Amino acid sequence: MQQSTDSGHQSGDEPVDEPVDEYVSDFEVGQDNVQPFGLDFHQPVFAISAIAVIVFVAFTLAFPQLAANWFGDLRPWLTTKFDFFFMAAGNIFVLFCIALIVLPVGKVRIGGPDAEPMYSYASWVSMLFAAGIGIGIMFYAVLEPMNHLLTPPLGMENLSEEAQRELAMAATVFHWAIHPWAIYGIVGLALAFFAYNKGLPLIVRSAMYPIFGERVWGWPGHVIDVLAVFATLFGLATSLGYGAEQSAGGLSYLFGISEGHMVKLTIIVVITIMALISVLRGLDGGIKILSESNMIMAAVLGLFVLLVGPTLTTLGAIFDNTVAYFRYLPALSNWVGREDMYFMHDWTTFYWSWWIAFSPFVGMFIARISTGRTVREFLLVSILAPSFIFIVWMTIFGTGAMDQYFLRGYEGVVDTVRNFQPELSLFMFLAEYPLATLTSGIGILLVLIFFVTSMDSGALVVDTMTAGGKIDAPIAQRVFWCVFLGLIGIALMEGGGLSSLQALALATGFPFGIVILLMSVSLYKGLAAELQLLEAQAEAEAEAEQAEGERA
């Protein structure tokens, strides 16, 4: 039907030995969409996702106890049965990224050889952060190092204070540096490459084109996209759950409001309304302004803690922790013969599945802002820059908290770890420093705004996924997803709280992990073919020039 010259890929009067671009499709963005009531979405991806989400929310709200039991059993089952899968997949993703960086395919440029970068490195990296991981750094920065200090991983008891500190920080950094960014990097790169170089719609299924061929526009593709939608929704809902827990904890700590059920629900409702306003204001008027202001506020908080805390120790520890991270990396990423099941199952396996569940969301975001970079540049920056910032951030908060514990004998933070009140760790930590009320207030505000940007960008991404890759579908659809993200958060808080949220992130992370493994194969095939194509084109051009020269 469609003229191939329309799609920007030449055909017709080419010489016979011209290289053939085998990963080009006649599929047009939005061709399987339906437009009821002036809306515009993909059939059947939208219907399946929307109905499943509505049924899920209704079931969990109707039978919270039953849901809590189910989800409560799901998490330990997944982490014990499939720990090897998550651990191995995480390592494969890192190794694959290193391979892409060093192999010749690393020089392929996203958006074609002439594409120019749309964003500076600075705004690129800050958008990576604000997209979704923000709440995590507020929740875990103090909690995680202190937890690993009290319960050291790898069964390494009886260490010296120095070694204990290093191990705790190395274990924390292990979860937040390199591995998560390698996962996001692969998904982001695959989405960007197949959209901007191959002209396929910006949806997850496009990244599978070399494997499934034209069948990717049928059921195999529907399944992949629905999985991506679920992973995004539940990965995000987990993040939102942390946000609600922590801001409720903070508010009760600061103002003495009871940290009850109703407070958390009210927070989710209020945040959903704020996110709706941000959705209606669009990308530039909403998310961009909020994430930029939040990055500045987070930087101020980090700098303040660095200055009032043990400044010199912290600065030295940034280097030491980086070294310690690489020293412990082989032991921490190995899953064979491990005995520290608490660390490996409750922390590493959970994180890996959470990062995987988050990857379609963060990947879509990275893809949209990374045209004009080469594969090598893209991976190096999107893995190393956030990893470095995380090492600095975690070191500032972790070193401060450890100094409070070892040097001042302060038990405030440690008590929150022992008593399972993780939402209070940050506030007990800040309480030991000057201006505690102000900094705690900033902390709560940061969590709330990260919460709003996550919901807004989540609604945006899920809308694109269910609109067949259209990014200009009516705003009403984003409103729908934004409201349902809030409802999933509420439903899961009712049906078992944080552990249910985590269970669902794990459950969606598992199948999507398989998708990313396939995607890696597919991406490599696509990049290798692209490189061949570019080289053949360059050769043909050189020959043509030579022929021209000879004629002259």
Add this chain to the structure above:
Amino acid sequence: MTDKLYRHIGVPVDMAHREKLGKALTTAMELARCYDARVTLVAVTSPAPGEAAHNPKEFRAKLAAFAAELAEDAGVPVDAQTEVIGDPAADLDKALDRQFHELGVDLVVMASHVPGFREYIFHSNAGFLASHTDLSVFVVRG
């Protein structure tokens, strides 16, 4: 020459739904001929592959071809202007308004559909532009 009522007519174009533009385009061309004015088609796209084109370059080329076609049919000078923005769903109206001001357009002729259910909650593009811009706007229905 100085008393020409309109010199430069701007027409927003939705490249994915060109078939719905017929009446508005005819109106714009008639007016342009009447007042000896020129026409500029303005379209907004995003860097991602969309319904109308696989990339902004292709989009630009398609819009330019469309403008050339119209110019030949109507015998009126028709230019094309493409703006690439990050979030067309939310920022379309603002981007159009900005483009029309930058181009120095003195009349906007745009197609609109009959307001329906959705317009009670979310404004239509023509409705937004007509009530928020200081330019003259001619909304063509049907």
